[in-house]
Amino acid sequence: MLICHCNIITEKEIEQTIIGLLDQDPWQLIVPAKVYHAMHKRGRCCGCFPNVVETIIRVTEDYHARSQASGVDIVSHLDRVRGLRIQYGSRTHERRTTGHRAA
Secondary structure (H helix, E strand, O other): OEEEOOOOEEHHHHHHHHHHHHHHOOOOOOOHHHHHHHOOOOOOOOOOHHHHHHHHHHHHHHHHHHHOOOOOOOOOOHHHHHHHHHHHHOOEEOOEEHHHOOO
């Protein structure tokens, strides 16, 4: 599935990059900019970043669930991110209400 239309990046490519980053350090913080930098790309319109964030969370949770090296329970952050998106995403943009936006 095509995730980034600007750079023609598929979901599989993003997943492989995330796994590569997790192989280097399983507990590092991975954000979309880090994934794109590892792929030698850059976010252009950044409209794909919400999908990349969900992919990062899903792949990271699966990676840690498969490894089970530490025996620590993995906390699911995907539901928290979705909750914040519902809470803030529909009525605000960059923490401003729609009445204060220029466009």
